Amino acid sequence: MTTMITLDSMTRAAELLARASRVMVFTGAGVSAESGVPTFRGAGGLWEGHPVEQVATPEAFAADPLMVWRFYDQRRVNLAPRRPNPAHQVLARWQERFASFVLATQNVDSLHEDAGSRGVLHLHGSIWRVRCCRCQEEREDRTAPFPALPPRCSCGGLLRPAVVWFGEPLPMDVLETAMVASERCEVLLVVGTSAVVYPAAGLVEVAASAGASVIEVNPQASALAWLASVALRGPAGEMLPRLEEALAERTS
Ligand code: OAD
Numbered sequence: 001m002t003t004m005i006t007l008d009s010m011t012r013a014a015e016l017l018a019r020a021s022r023v024m025v026f027t028g029a030g031v032s033a034e035s036g037v038p039t040f041r042g043a044g045g046l047w048e049g050h051p052v053e054q055v056a057t058p059e060a061f062a063a064d065p066l067m068v069w070r071f072y073d074q075r076r077v078n079l080a081p082r083r084p085n086p087a088h089q090v091l092a093r094w095q096e097r098f099a100s101f102v103l104a105t106q107n108v109d110s111l112h113e114d115a116g117s118r119g120v121l122h123l124h125g126s127i128w129r130v131r132c133c134r135c136q137e138e139r140e141d142r143t144a145p146f147p148a149l150p151p152r153c154s155c156g157g158l159l160r161p162a163v164v165w166f167g168e169p170l171p172m173d174v175l176e177t178a179m180v181a182s183e184r185c186e187v188l189l190v191v192g193t194s195a196v197v198y199p200a201a202g203l204v205e206v207a208a209s210a211g212a213s214v215i216e217v218n219p220q221a222s223a224l225a226w227l228a229s230v231a232l233r234g235p236a237g238e239m240l241p242r243l244e245e246a247l248a249e250r251t252s
Pocket of ligand 1: 220
């Protein structure tokens with residue numbers, strides 16, 4: 001019975017994509033779960049052992065930069081050997097498939113790029129970039145682990161991870177580009193996010209109210225699952241390759 005429902009949803013999702021020329025994808029931690037990257041919420045999630053307010057706020061960094069850096073340095077060490085999974089790979093192939101394809105992610109890893117995606121909109125920054133608190137210069141730095149914590153800029157200032165912390169604004173140009181894409185897309189694929197963190201989750205609401213069909217790919221219903229026309233309830237690394245196959249059958 002479950003398989004029948006899934007098959008039917010798969011067909012409907014493939015039909016929506018087959019008719020669309022403007023497609024947007026919005027991803028969260030779940031898309032990297034099968035690459036061995038922990039998600040944030042729920043049992044075993046990253047926030048379970050490290051409450052958000054202790055490691056992911058500007059206040060926490062101001063109070064104890066060393067403790068915050070220990071957390072991010074460890075995350076960088078854990079992320080360094082991770083490789084893209086089939087979900088990242090399907091999304092990378094799809095950028096050539098549609099006339100317009102925009103991929104916006106909340107993830108700070110680089111697994112979409114590692115799979116071959118280009119022009120990814122990183123709504124929450126990148127863990128592989130650092131920014132100086134004094135001279136404000138931002139650059140890529142893949143050192144993991146850093147030889148000494150907290151790392152410092154050549155100007156002597158304290159470096160911070162170039163990620164968006166709670167209470168901080170998202171990079172305006174990135175958010176604007178994503179908002180415009182969400183207003184214009186015909187289909188929005190929402191993959192592996194609990195859709196509870198704003199303004200990023202607002203992309204789903206904008207797309208749905210502008211008339212896009214929303215396809216959710218997540219083993220569990222997200223907070224915005226009610227906006228989805230179709231739900232593919234399973235891991236992204238299995239669902240997206242199956243969706244790619246179903247799409248190929250429809251368009252060959
Ligand atoms: P969450 O940890 O909140 O949610 C992860 C989602 O992935 C859940 O809905 C899971 O059901 C789903 N999931 C788990 N395994 C999956 C799989 N194999 N395939 C598909 N889905 C799967 O992570 P995000 O929604 O990304 O922000 O969290 C949003 C933001 O909150 C993050 O960017 C981060 C976090 O705090 C900042 O740090 C600013």
